[in-house]
Amino acid sequence: MLLGKKIAVTMPAYYAAKTVGKTVADIPREYVDIVILVDDASKDDTFATAQALGISVFRNEKNLNYGGNVKRCLQLALDAGADIVIQLHPDYQYPPKVTLPMAAMLATGYHDLVLGARTSGKGARGTMPFWRYLPNRLLTMVMGWCFGVSHSEFHTGCRGYTRKLLETVPFHEFRNDFIFDNQMLIGALRHDFATSEVTCPTVYEEDSSSIPFSKALRYGIQCLKISIPYFFERITSGKK
Template sequence: MLGGKKVIVVVPAYNAEGTIERTLAEIDRSVVDEVIIVDDAGRDRTSELAQVRGDSVITHTANRGYGANQRTCYGEALRRGADIVVMVHADYQYSPRLIPALAGLIASGHYDVALGSRILGNGARTGGMPWWRYVANRALTALENALVGQKLSEYHTGLRAWSREILDALPLAELSDDFVFDSQTLALAILAGANIGEISCPTRYMEEASSINFRRSIRYGLGVVRVSLACRRALRGRPRGVFRSVSMLDVPRSVDQHRHVGIAPAPPLRTIETGDQSGI
């Protein structure tokens, strides 16, 4: 609990056996009420290693993609009554020790979304981010800011915190199963009127850390531009597609002050409950 709010950490994972233990070990259990790991049908021992700490592990029966993995993460966290949901990648590229700080931004009532930014400070390049990724990140972020009227330092982080209210307001069931899911959720949050905060986050680029290749990076970048353009149209009163599912909302909000969009029914999952799940 943090400020009387239930905090659940979700960890989307895929072939993360080299890093999952270190990621889970650095989560502050004095603040975090539950940890949920979702293994997207990886071929290694990620699920087995994740069970050791007694956390909940959900394993997809087939690989569904990064966005679909997060949809399972958020849907399960909301089902278990989370007030604050923090997502951290399983590849140890982002510091789990910052989870209390991110959750605190949400618990303060000042922010609906909080991001751990690799770009604030000097952490990106000193942490080993390849120069071409750094340049692409800065260029995409500048374009996104220009299109949607924000001043964020980064849109592409794998360390994010959400209030229950804003997650409930997003049409998660309609979003991409691929990496552009991240951009869609932030764009929709902006359209919904969310207040977004950031903190500086160190990064670690290493052999075990997951990373999409150059070709998929290009496809991702083009997808981000399309999402930003769609968000700009919606902000100007011409929403299309999923952007028709979100209305401008007053903040701060309570659960009763907005429309619950809901989560799509999940395909068959294998759930391994290894911790004390009393009260769930």
């Protein structure tokens, strides 16, 4: 509980058996009321390993893909009565302690969506592979222009939402692939929810999850396909 708000940390998991233990261990449990992990039909020991950690663990009988798994995570958090939901990947790429400042940003009532920005400040320079860092910065610049909001990055998987936002934005209608997170952002902007960010250090280790270059390229194209139409939607609707 934080400022009277019930906090849930949700973890969309896929082949996370090696990292989920240390991820859960670093979550600030004195403020987090519930930790929910959904294993997306991994064929390793993710499900069993997570069950032994004393958190709420669920398993998809068939793979729902990234977006589909996040949808289930978010809905389970709402069903558990969470006022604030933090999305944290269990591969330890995002430091779990950052969930506290993210939750605090949302608990103040000034914002409804917070991004854990890896490129804020010094950010991921020196830790994020250059072939990921440079496209991230360029794509973020274009998308910020389209969205009419300024953030250090839009591609982080570490995000936080208020209950009000999740009950307003029809997230179950969005795609089940990696573009889901940015569809959520556009949905929030369409409903005039305030967005924010916190600096999120990042660690790229051997066990950290990472999509291959071909999928990253496809993701970048998808970002442009949803961002450019939203730019014209924003302009024609009179939004700044």
